[in-house]
Amino acid sequence: MSTHTLLMIEDDARLAQMVSEYLGQNSLAVIHCADATSGLERLQPSDPSELPDLVILDLMLPDMDGLEVCRRLRALPGVAAKVPVLMLTAKGDPMDRVIGLEMGADDYLPKPFEPRELLARIRAILRRRGSEGAPASQPIPALRFGSLEIDRDARTVTVASQPCELTSYQFDLLVALAERAGRVLTRDQIMEAVRGRELEAFDRSIDVHMGRIRAAIEADSKNPKRILTVRGVGYVFAKQQD
Template sequence: MIEDDQRLAGMVVTYLGQNGFDVQHAASAREGLDKLKDSPVSGAFSIILLDLMLPDADGLDVCKQIRSQGGAIANTPVIMLTARGEPMDKVVGLELGADDYLAKPFEPRELLARLRALLRRQQATAIASSSAARVLRFGRLEINLDARTVKLDGQDRPLTAYQFNLLAAMAERAGHVLSREQLLDALKGEALDAFDRSIDVHIGRLRTVIEDDPKQPKRIITVRGAGYVFAKVQDA
């Protein structure tokens, strides 16, 4: 947890500790980034709680730095905590790689529910398999469901955990129009996200990664009034 409000941090650490979580707290951006880099095992943290307004850096910049790291750290889910609840703040945070967004003040039970939902998604998609990797191929695009990697023209295309799950959910249903509600259900299994327009933000991010021209998408297509469809035939 990277949060400069000591009172809030103490409350969260105590509450989550009582519910089975081991929480490490950092009061500044630098301390938080150092903890991530110096963890005994790379990627030892399951989730990062990140305050948007820190004394030594903007939380949005910290999120960008986390996503630019190599290895498991870059893929660690991020929940942004902030007193700024404006929709545009949420959009920017999600575009920069946050997986979820919780405005202050918040109920500890809601934070706990969001943490558990993120962990369920991680566990459901990270089950090790001794069989051959499940790979979906659409023209020049390759999605490895077991390795959780995406390649375009053989080059890696990094995505956050949430964005990969969203892409996989659509790719596995290629050719079917999916509404925002159906996508949220596929990702979380429950209506927990109060800001359902986040799907649109993540779709936009996906397009910048896998489309040749994000402004004229050929892979993830908007169906007005209905949702999105992942094209079954690509690069034809």
């Protein structure tokens, strides 16, 4: 029985069928859209409960660049904070991955890929979001640092009561730092905290996400007061804030 529904926006019908069959054997239902237009339409259902749990998005699509699809997806009301995006790219240049992350992708996977790695990344994203079907627990207190409030249950961030737009992965990065306020974390420790040891990432991806988080929560992202860089080591979330 499928426990999660994924939307795959991919113009390669054979690849989409292979992925759908493999993920279906692992309790993941896949809805396939062969182009960007139909994919974006599927992300605007009349009933919000019909939103997919995750989007697998190809970078190269016939009617629209995958980066533009990601940008539009992140602009859809109620979708940005709820639906993570795993981007597929046939390009090997790390800069393409950086751009994808800057556009709002939560993770990336270069083609060709092993289906098992795709499954592992999907499970890691769903696990980070607490959507693996675990029983309900007591409410988790919000984290508050001056005017910054991080609601871990609602997965929302506000500064002076104003909402901050973050992807699900960026939210998890912020929580990992805030829960360890005052402690310097290396990039590996940060990735370990939000993804687990089984997956790899390149250091630049963390830097890109940190820049996006700073732009959302700092008064001046060029002179941050909340997330500080420790040169040669990593990052630290400041205990004392406004």
